[in-house]
Amino acid sequence: MTDHQETPDAEGTTPSGSATLPLQPPCERLSCHKSSVCSRSYFVVVMVFFHVYIINVIALLFYVHYSSGQEDASRSRDAPSSAHQRPESRRPPSKPEFLRDVSLTRIEGIRVGHVQRVSLVPGKVHEMRTLSLKPLLFEIPGFLSADECRVVMQLAQLKGLMESQLMVQDGQEELAKELNLSPEEIFNLLDINQDGQLQLHEILTHSRVRDGIWLTPENLREIYAGLKADKDGNGLLSLEEFRLLSNDAFQRFLLQRGVKRSQLVRNSRHTWLYQGKGAHQVLQDIKARVTRLTRLPPTLVDLSEPLQVVRYEEGGHYHAHHDSGPVYPETACTHTRLAANTSTPFETSCRYITVLFYLNSVEGGGETAFPVADNRTYDEVSLIQNDVDLLDTRRNCDKSNLRVKPNKGTAVFWYNYLSDGRGWVGEQDEYALHGGCVVTHGTKWVANKWINIDPDYQRQARYQELVSQQQEEEDDEGLTLNPDIQSPDIHQDL
Ligand code: OGA
Ligand code: CA
Ligand code: FE2
Secondary structure (H helix, E strand, C coil), rough: HHHHHHHHHHHHHHHHHHHCCCHHHHHCCCCCCCCHHHHHHHHHHHHHHHHHHHHHHHHHHHHHHHHHHHHHHHCCCCCCHHHCCCCCCHHCCCCCCCCCCCCCCCCCCCCCCEEEEEEEEECCEEEEEEEEEECCCEECCCCCCCCHHHHHHHHHHHHHHHHHCCCCCCCCHEEEEHHCCCCCHHHHHHCCCCCCCHHHHHHHHHHHHHHHCCHHHHHHHHHHHHHHHCCCCCCCCCHHHHHCCCCCCHHHHHHHCCCHHEECCEEEEEEEEECCCCCCCCHHHHHHHHHHHHHHCCHHHCCCCEEEEEEEECEEEEEEEEECCCCCCCEEEECCCCCCCCCEEECCCCCEEEEEECCCCCCEEECCCCCCCCCCCCCCCCHHHHCCEECCCCHHHHHCEECCCCCCCCEEEEEEEEEECCCCCCEEHHCCEEECCCCCECEEEEEEEEEEECHHHHHHHHHHHHHHHHEEEEEEEEEEHHHHHCCCCCCCCC
């Protein structure tokens, strides 16, 4: 709020200096050399000027008060005003203001292969190489030291890793029942190109999202044969053929036949390491370095997800995916959902940036693949064509436009969203599609630092406001109860 600041300033300087004027006749204050100066008309003129002056000052104060009130209400960050450019020290500590001026830095890629030197730790210079422009993707060798990699892996092991994906995901059936969709309606949803037939890729995409089971075109043909689904044998499902299948026919067939871990979207184990106060110094250092690297406001990095540490055994993989969801009006970000007072039916992760660290050098395979990096165009349908599925990182990593080899200590980072052109998060960047190729020899350890930002600026602002209020309350309680709890080196939160 700017009004509280300006009001006392204005009152304190201007009017008080002139306030003595009307109380004393001007003649008493000035030594009168000319009688005309002391005349009544002169006094009237001075008084008129004085009143006009006072009215102007009052009008100005009203203007400042109401215009800043409106800005608060509309949270306009696009129109920089002079009030916004005042120095930090003059800013009152009022909360709604703190995101107002934020413009997110986006590091420039210049061109593929361009190298920029960055200063991230004292006494060391890192080289940051542009790997692609679509998505905007960089590689920084030696971002973590060998010791830091070791500590992160040890902390993860100490905490324990869990399966990244459960074998069969429940709850989808209930959702379908709840929505009460007819077979025609489901068929229509699946028929992306609306040609009245279900092509292989239309079914494959659906199965991956629905059950997390990664079907190959051969798997699907096997299922069609087992269920006698494709009666005319043309490789497509018509509405008539689709109607004869029960809702969960595919799933039941697969469960009977058995699903292996290698047939899931993701075959790895992972855990989360908190990086806030009290966390291991290495984890806090990594967070600080990520803040320097991305040049984003520290609060945004602080309020992001913890560090995710992932371990792939030999044979492990992660098929191509987006770390972050698209921006639809009916979708809310997971991280700001509680603060947003809207009830949207869908929820997605909003991860503006992914920073991926390689914690070891992998003996064989395990590259990170970007199937469509710097492609001239992006066409979802052509990702699966003629039995070649570019999303399949067990089979087709060699056909990806870009592959990054895992090297201990190297970090890669990319933007999952474009800019909105006004310093905030824009549309999802479809080219940010990526996956972990199958590990052919040894194990692979990586860590992900995701930086969460809501593309809806106001929701992000409201979320930060809420968190800072909560933190203040916690700090107050902490101080009255036991000041030691606040000390960062008392407990080490993994
Ligand atoms: C991820 C991911 C890629 C890799 O964990 O989200 O995309 O190379 N990992 O492991
Ligand atoms: Ca179709
Ligand atoms: Fe990912």
